[in-house]
Amino acid sequence: MSEEQLIGVISVGSYEGLLSSWRITRTTANGNDEYAAKISFRTSPHDGSIRSLKSSGKILASGGYDGSVALFDIVNNKKVGSLIQHEDSVDDIDFYENSYIATGSADKTICLWRTKDWALVKQFKGHTASVNSLATASCGKFMLSVGRDAAVRMWDLMRAHNARTRKLPMIPSIIRFANTDEKFIIVVGRSAIVINGITENTEAEYKTESNIMTICVDGDDLWIGCVDGTIYGYNLLDNKFYGVYNITDKRIKYMKAEGGYITVLTAEGNVIFGNIDENKDINTILTWKVDTRITCGDFAIFKN
Numbered sequence: 001m002s003e004e005q006l007i008g009v010i011s012v013g014s015y016e017g018l019l020s021s022w023r024i025t026r027t028t029a030n031g032n033d034e035y036a037a038k039i040s041f042r043t044s045p046h047d048g049s050i051r052s053l054k055s056s057g058k059i060l061a062s063g064g065y066d067g068s069v070a071l072f073d074i075v076n077n078k079k080v081g082s083l084i085q086h087e088d089s090v091d092d093i094d095f096y097e098n099s100y101i102a103t104g105s106a107d108k109t110i111c112l113w114r115t116k117d118w119a120l121v122k123q124f125k126g127h128t129a130s131v132n133s134l135a136t137a138s139c140g141k142f143m144l145s146v147g148r149d150a151a152v153r154m155w156d157l158m159r160a161h162n163a164r165t166r167k168l169p170m171i172p173s174i175i176r177f178a179n180t181d182e183k184f185i186i187v188v189g190r191s192a193i194v195i196n197g198i199t200e201n202t203e204a205e206y207k208t209e210s211n212i213m214t215i216c217v218d219g220d221d222l223w224i225g226c227v228d229g230t231i232y233g234y235n236l237l238d239n240k241f242y243g244v245y246n247i248t249d250k251r252i253k254y255m256k257a258e259g260g261y262i263t264v265l266t267a268e269g270n271v272i273f274g275n276i277d278e279n280k281d282i283n284t285i286l287t288w289k290v291d292t293r294i295t296c297g298d299f300a301i302f303k304n
Contacts, residue, residue, distance in 0.1 A: 003028060007221045008301040009031045009040065010263055010271060011060055013050030014292035019043050019062055021074055024273060024286070035285050037273065041077045045070035048089075055300040056095035059115070061103075063090025069103055069120070074300060085111050085120055088130075094143075096136045096157075102143055104131035108150045110145055124155055126162045133174045137181040142183055144197075146172040152186065155198075166200065174212070187212045192224055194236065195288070204239055208232055218257040223281075225252035225264065233280055242280040247272060255299030263299040 004027045011021040022037040039108065046064025054061050058075040061083075069083035069090055089105035095101050101113045110124040110131055122170040127251030129148035136143045142163065143155040150171045157176070158164040174187035178194055185191050194204040198252055210228040217223075217236070224232040229249040250266035262282060264272040 001092060006302050008299055009055075009060075010037070010273065011053055011055070011074070011298040011300070012265060012271065012290060012292070012294055013053050013062060013296040014290075015049045015295050016045045017046055017049055017064075018292050019045055019050055019053075019070075019072075019196050020290065020292075021060070021072075021077075022271075029245050035273070037286050037288065038273075040074070041072075042186045043072075043079070045072075045079065045082075050295055051089045051091050052093045053296045053298040054093035054095060054101075055298045056101075056115075057098045058300075059098070060298060060300065061093050061095075061101055063103060065089045067105065067107070069093070069101075081118055083111070083113055083118060083120075085123060091131065092133045094134055094136045096140045099140070100136070102134055102136055104134040104154070106130040108147070110134060110143070110155070112143075112160075124160075124162070126153055126165070127151060132172065133176075135176050135184065137177060139181055144157040144175050144177070146175045146186060157295065174215060176215055176217055178217060178222070183236075185215060185217070185222070187215060192222070204236075206232065206234055214255045215254050216256045221257065223255060223257050223262070225255040227251045229242070229266070231255070231264070231282065245282050247274070247282055247284055253294050255297040256297075258299070259301045259303065261299075261301065265294050267294055269294055 007024040020042045023040045027034045031163045046066045048065030052063035060072040062070040067086040071081045072213045086105040092104040103111045108127045112121045127147040131147045134145040145153050149170045152166045154164040170188045172186040176185050190208045192206045210226045214225040220237045222234045231245040250268045253267045254265040269290045272285040
């Protein structure tokens with residue numbers, strides 16, 4: 001007897017403005033697992049390309065070149081609303097649990113929205129150029145952002161103001177929290193740099209052979225995806241190097257590891273779903289091609 005289990009939903013945003021989502025299922029029969037990907041919906045929510053995607057619970061948020069944020073219920077496959085405030089493209093999105101959503105824009109601002117009624121709580125101003133990336137702390141008390149002004153800004157979400165600013169010698173493309181709210185990671189070119197947020201000292205620097213396109217933190221593990229398709233793996237506790245993985249030779253646009261699974265999307269339209277075993281080896285389970293130029297993605301994993 002077999003039983004089908006929903007593992008999660010992979011969503012893909014494209015330069016052409018198409019948003020596509022697939023339900024990933026696992027069927028266990030006679031002790032063997034079989035996985036399948038089934039398209040759940042396709043839509044064009046923006047006037048222009050899709051710049052960012054992020055999910056929390058059953059809600060998927062899509063940031064567009066048109067400055068709007070489209071909201072979807074990815075369990076029931078329907079659009080539930082839109083957020084309108086930004087005057088330029090929405091280039092990054094992050095959730096704090098299922099309570100708040102932060103959106104960073106090329107209009108130099110960050111908007112904080114309350115999810116229970118989708119009200120705009122605060123529009124943060126301070127960056128003097130486009131906001132490249134943002135990250136909310138797991139405690140919900142503060143948020144970090146980086147912009148094309150080469151500034152790292154810490155925002156006090158309790159008092160709704162810019163609490164600290166640090167200028168960098170180069171423009172960072174990505175910022176993420178590490179395995180604790182006390183540390184964060186910035187990406188500059190071919191380096192992922194771990195910084196202690198209290199002392200502001202650099203604690204580690206991970207270098208790659210080609211430019212870094214995306215990173216993700218899964219527990220104590222850091223995964224780095226690069227423009228040449230390589231993936232680097234590290235342990236943030238002891239800086240152990242897991243290795244270089246070559247599951248694609250295409251430019252990686254998005255990557256997420258969680259719950260023993262990993263999703264990798266390439267700019268050329270490759271979707272790769274796999275698992276990470278106890279030896280930190282990446283094993284491809286499913287792969288398919290889409291006829292769009294991928295700009296961003298999301299993997300919403302459903303815990304049973």
